Amino acid sequence: MSEVSSYNYPPQSENFRCGFVAIVGRPNVGKSTLMNHLIGQKISITSKKAQTTRHKVNGIYTDNEAQLIFVDTPGFQTYHRNALNDRLNQNVTEAVAGVDVIVFVIEALRFSDADREVLQQLPAHIPVVLVINKVDKAKAKDQSVLQNFIDEVQQAYKFTQVALVSAKHGLGVAQLVHVLKPMLPIGIPLYPEDMVTDKSARFLAMEIVREKLFRYLGEELPYAMNVEVEQFTEEDGLYRIYIAVLVDKESQKGILIGKGGEKLKKISTEARLDMEKLFETKVFLKVWVKVKSGWADDIRFLRELGM
DSSP states (O other): OOSSOOOOOOOOOTTOEEEEEEEEOSTTSSHHHHHHHHHTSOOSOOOSSSOOOOSOEEEEEEOSSEEEEEEEOOOOOSSOOSHHHHHHHHHHHHHHHTOSEEEEEEETTBOOHHHHHHHHTSOTTSOEEEEEEOHHHHTTSOHHHHHHHHHHHHTTSOOSEEEEOBTTTTBTHHHHHHHHGGGSOBOOOSSOTTOOBSSOHHHHHHHHHHHHHHHHSOSSGGGGEEEEEEEEEEETTEEEEEEEEEESSHHHHHHHHOGGGHHHHHHHHHHHHHHHHHHTSEEEEEEEEEEOTTGGGOHHHHHHTTO
16 A cells, blocks of 8 residues: 555546545444445454544545545443543544434444444434444344344434445445445545545554554453554655554553563564555564553543544
């Protein structure tokens, strides 16, 4: 992936459409996996753990008929433990305020109080498409069970459309794009046709490291961490990237580094390989750990991190 655009805009007809689509839902329903399949490239981090997405990430899908700018939002928090969670919820609210369509994602056969609370936060004037994810699991059951579930959810909100997908396997994704296109306004594309995200390589490098933290550490520890890029340079076809992982306590530092530094080395190596694949160039990556007590409640610091 190159960060430099070739500025090749798609051929346009008078009916070309372009607009913003927010992907919302409670944590861990598959929003990031869905967006990665929608644009055909991995730019949002994924994990089986909830709340891996902390930043609003834009992914761009373009064909000859339309350009859809997807906004992958953090999972809406239905409880508030600290300033970080409050800020994440604010990010969701801000993300949906100016979009043309909202995609509301839930899991098949599971419509919880947390899902209902997210629905209550959505602006009434913006059309909402209900996307039921993980239908590959639900289809193993009697079809009437799935249909009864769809009817139940539709009673809770006046959805414009309903789409069934399996984000993990990419099933139903093309049909979802087909559903969304006519809901966008007619207009010229905002981005070149070969551009899949408006995020910088610096941001994507940070997200890749954070994904590895969620993948290889325990249930709670990644939530007490954050990642910041301290230096990012490019010279002679080599990216030099220096990343600090922030932890809240000295004891967490030891857990992250691991015996003989093996855990941090594994995280760094896998992150570097993913970066080289994404950036299509060689990467030198240095990752280290810093202790910053109370970072998740430091509003000024969270703003400095772009949250």
